[in-house]
Amino acid sequence: MKYKLFYILLIALAWVGCNDEDALTPTLESEPVIQFPQGDHDYDARIGDWYTRCGFYILYKYTPRELYFNMGQSWMEMTTDTLSRTEKYKIDEEAFVDGDNVFIYTETVSGNYLLGEHETDAGFRYMAKIEGDYVVIDEEYEENKGRESSFKMDMPDEAYVGKQVAWLEEMFLNLYQDSVLRANLPLKLMLGKSLYKYSRGASEKLSFYSVSNIFALSHGDSSIDNMTMEEKRVGKEDLHKWFLIEKLYDKIVAVVKSSEFFHVTDYEEAVAWGASNKFYSLGVVGYDKYNIGWNFPVETAKNNDLKGYIAMVIDYSSDELNAVPNDGRYNRYDCTGVLDPLKDVNGLVKKKYEILLKELKKMGIDLQKIGNLYH
Incomplete structure (x- = not known):
């Protein structure tokens, strides 16, 4: 009798479960599909060979989601806004004028300006002028935003991707056996340019960066032609320390x-x-x-x-x-x-x-x- 009662209760519970208004439904959002190869350049065959041998993708075309979505965590994009401001500095106290040269020195700000309108090396403009006892500076500047260790990278110029792949092979890939690369590299190696990492409220320019399932490599533009041996050496050192001391240390x-x-x-x-x-x-x-x-x-x-x-x-x-x-x-x-x-x-x-x-x-x-x- 007690077994009959058990099965009656079990059937009743199953009936309630099947009629639950909050029943689970499958998500309609599809996972991103990597289109490979991405083009018909000479270097696409070399990229395809690395995938065949070692199982990772070298990508030079990708969506923001493929670049910044950090599996299991969050969106890792650093954003940059161009803003403007006007500041006044007291002459001989905060601003020191020597001809057209202006030197700003306060507890929080220090820098050099030229009187008149000028453009900085970073492409921003400023106007420095004297008004009475003050130097007035109108300027544009960047404000970087993001969570710690977020980053920003632009897609490369395809004309330089071949040189970028050759550099990656020379300083890194060719120095390891295929089995080591297959077992330890992230699935996606993203090629780009103008790579910056956000840290402690500021941005730092990098040659490469890795976070979770992403590896990003910069210099996919004319900068690769101008790299000095010292820059290549430092890039090589940083990259192999990441791979050997962080990824493979255990x-x-x-x-x-x-x-x-x-x-x-x-x-x-x-x-x-x-x-x-x-x-x-x-x-x-x-x-x-x-x-x-x-x-x-x-x-x-x-x-x-x-x-x-x-x-x-x-x-x-x-x-x-x-x-x-x-x-x-x-x-x-x-x-x-x-x-x-x-x-x-x-x-x-x-x-x-x-x-x-x-x-x-x-x-x-x-x-x-x-x-x-x-x-």
Whole structure:
């Protein structure tokens, strides 16, 4: 009897569920479909080859949604408004006039102007004039808006996309095995120009930017023809640090842990008071922002040490690392000659350097080849 009652109740509940006025209905909004290839230029065949080999799209035509929609989070577009303002500055207190030159200096504003109407390098106009005891400046300016880490990029000039693809291949794609790229790159590599990131209320011009499922690369215009070797080198360094230290670090540290890398240095001694005076003798480089300090947790010290080594090799050529240094003093901002016995007094830095290169080659990564590029 109790089983009959159970089934009667179950049928009744099912009937209520089927007649619910708020029943779910499928969304009618379709997911964006990537049209590929995007054109019939010579470089489209190369772009298609990368997709066939590694499974990612290199796109130079896209909608704002494809660029700025950050999967699972929010819209990541930085917006820019052109505004105008008029400001007055008291002469000899806030404004200092020398012929046609005007120097503005207050607690919140500093800058140089020329009397008359002029255009700035950024394409904005201003008028500076003297009215009585004041300098009056009418000017246009940009106001950037967005959430932290939002960005802005324009679509590239298609005449320059071929050079942009060649640069991407030269400084990045050709330096990794296809299997590494397939497993670790975002689905979409977006080519563009005039790339800016919004941070702390200001915009910063970048060569590349990555957020969640998007990778954006700038210089899809005449600027690619004018890039100096220094600009290419810095772009290369930033890009590979993102890929190796942010994207692949968990995989790298898992491989390195099975080697002798972390056994070469006494990390308890490395985090002791005053240890920075003998970092090189301990086999520590603590390069750039990956420093090791007093009383750091040992695991933090190990991770910073490994990241410091990776960043150091990305930034320095083999010749620079082996150069004869001016002195043997520790300098985490300059690793020139760090493998020379004058700095590497116990040979521990070179030992860990060689272990790291050997372990990364097991992953299909020639770290020093990356470091040698553009030097």
